[in-house]
Amino acid sequence: MSGEKKVAPQKSLRKTLSYKIQALRDFWNEYKRFKIGIAGLALLFILIGMAIAANIVVPADIRANWASNPRWVYNPKQVPPSWINMFSSEKYLEPTNLEPEETGDYWRVCIIQKIEENKEQLEQYPPDVRKKWIEFFEEQCKMQFKGRGYYYEYRFDLEADKVGKEIMIIIRNLEFNATIELDIYRPDGINLTGIKVVTTLKPTDESIQKLSFSESLASAVIENLIEPIDGEDAARDLEAKIKTGRAISPIPYIFMKALPGISNATTGTLKGEYIFRIYVKAVAVATGNATNTTATNITVSEYEEPEIILRFPGACYGLLGTDAKGRDNLVTILLGSQLALLLGFTYSIAAVIIGVIYGATSGYLRGSGKMWADEVLQRINEVIYSLPVLPFLIIFSYYLRIVYKIQPNIFHIAALLLIFGWSGVAIVTRSMALSVMGQPYIESAIALGARGRRILFKYVLPQLVPYAFAAIALNIPGAILMEAGLSFLGLTDPNMPSWGRMIYEAQNAIKAWWWVLPPGIMITITAVAFAFIGTALDTIVNPKLKGR
């Protein structure tokens, strides 16, 4: 007896399961006929892939803090993607880190410098005298500079046409107070020497010195390159622009051909091997009291040698370039796909659930004879449906910002959208529910004594489920476009890496196509994907549209 009882439900379970699978298969066969539906699904899979890739590719610290992540400091600002080199006749320098070719105690450089200074005189002497002189220089340098600092020599082989607007000196684990100086030797023999990068740098684990901020470098460029070639007036103009206006970076001038017109940056790039020499000189420590101070020299060999890297951030970066703050656009696009999908699904599912329940209830009430209740629900629905969404959304976001000091994020926006979003769904579901209520099987169910809630949940709502899926897909594009609109007006959280935010920030840099194009394309693709899927689903579940 008991065995028989057990078998029966299993069989029926298998049967229902196979029915369900068959139904799904039928549905899929029908769906396959819609080319735009398939296209939409393909786009959706790409998007989901991007959202998953974002979690794998993007490091956790960037996901946690995208807006002002310390990593962005190393990147060049607002530069095109690296693959531009394949199409452009001008070559853009890729980000390069230079390790020192030679390092050593500073006094060795002193000898080389002294020999170079007195080259002509030394050549006139016989070899033995020359040797003596060199020994004398050595002793002098040792006395003056031994243990006072380090030098680092870098060779930079420039082949690109665009070098970028920045050079960085990255100093790691410096243990004493130091002055940092820089000499640049160009391939054409014009040298920029004695550039003071920092006068006193305190001991640090890592410090980044940006050369475009160095006034000393700017003066060196103007004195050695611009003034001798283009004259004083041009030099003065450029100096004003670089120093007071900070409108122009002095870095590109270092790499320009020394021909007339250099002050207008029209002479082109001088290719060849550049030598950068960085000196780290220890600063004497002041001891004693305020009235009687003595400077005590320190010996650098007592400390660990600092590590110094010369970084050229370059003039191109990654797959999609960077924005004005040096953020990788690819990272923003990937993170944006997560936000868009999150917002779209959160809002849309919630709106459809509310809308379907509201509409079904309304239709059921009318179908079961409670006209006034339906009338009230319908009035409320119609009022909300008639209000324009975006202005209300804007004023509510503004309200959040002013009154509660909240920068609206994805969930706030989803909640605000939800205030209006359900009403469209409710109107359609109400009419659907009404037609379901007119069916004979509802009448027979009522005749068999089914109560209201049973009719609503067992007979009416299941009929609306296919439409609900179509509505979910159809509601998503609007949400994504609304978020983009809000972000474009600058009303959303600036820490949120959304595509709309990206367009907002790129507004004043329209020429930076690598920054402007991707977010808009992504918004369009996402909206189109869901619109395609929704239209296909809608045509299947809504028999009225089939004839068209």
Added chain:
Amino acid sequence: MGYGRYVVVRGLNALLVLFIAILITVSVFSVLERVQYEEEARQKLMLEMMGTRIPPAYEYPPPISKVFDTPVNGSLKDLFSIETAKIDRINVTIVNINCPSLNISLLTYAKKELYYNTTINSGSNKTVHPKNIIDIIIVESPQPGCRVNITVKYRKDITDQKLQEIMKKRWDAYVKQYGLDVPLYIKVFSWVYRSLILDFGDARESYPAYGNTKNVRALILTALARTALLFTTAEIIALIIGILLGLLAAYKRGGIFDRFLSVFALTTNSIPMYWLGMILILFFSYTLGIFPPRSWEYVPEHVKANTSALIAWYLHHMALPLITIVFVAFGGIAWYARNIALSTFQEDFIMVAWAKGLPEKTVLYKHVLRAISPPIVTMSLFSVVSSFFGAIISEVVFQWPGMGRLYYSALSNTDTPVVLGVTYLTIMVTVLTKYILDLIYGFLDPRIKTA
């Protein structure tokens, strides 16, 4: 009977919607206004109390003069204890010092100290807060030896408690001035009236692109006219193109063009209009150099004289925003027109017309077009009005000085009156136009008219 009932029902509905819309916006406005006023009042009070603005004299005890006699050598320095806070409203007068040993640097030092330091030791250990100092006069002392007399005119020091009292008094005055003591619901009622006559007060910032006025109503009306110029032109073009293409697609249903149109309409509906504007600027202005990147510039004199040149100038400058709006809008309209036309093709009376053997042109122009034009026009206008707000956002990209740019600058300045005004007007325009079109549609559609 039919249309009359329709008008009454829809009219009542419209009134209800308008009432709710006004109520929501107005309640939001009143809270925003209150918060803004509170902030303003608090800032003003802060400024007063910081000493940047000297409070009215009647609030404080009368000033007292006190003379300090100083020895020469460096003791001036001791007089002023060194703390850092800026105070710049004290007059320091140095008169008649004929003493070589009291060199000028000491006196400039004294002056500086008096200017910038917060406390002055006045003989005893009492300190005088600089906000209480009115005048400092340095004169050579009549006593033998190089000495100076420093006269410090100051008010009696205000204790914390007294300060609190004064602050409260001032705050109460501000509360009265800004109407913060009036209950919120009364404010809401007054706002209903104010919003009906579009009285949003004065803007907090000035917007030179919209004239010299600060009155929000004037600003918005100027902006609205310019937006209407751009938007209406664009929508008329979009309607013409869209309806023609839609009819074509319906006539050749199932063809390549028809299938392409649906995809195209869905795609253009998904493009953010402002982004498309940016791309068009990038392409047409920066790459090709055909159109100016900014749509609104001052008209040059030689153009102003010639009317046809002026129109050409305006068209040249309006071209990019026009292209943007038309491109985004016409696909949807065409799709809509196609669907309506298709359902009309399936109607019985068209079938009858075909069956009667009427020539194709007669069927198309006399029967189909006449039947579908009212719903297409009103429904397209529906969609146009709902896209109004999207279009004003894209004004920002082209620097077109209409509602959109005004809204954008107001939002970034947190200029609440202007934000309120623009939002209110947009909501009202949208809701009202929708209902007027609804009524017209009911009038034109015979099924509703006779129902």
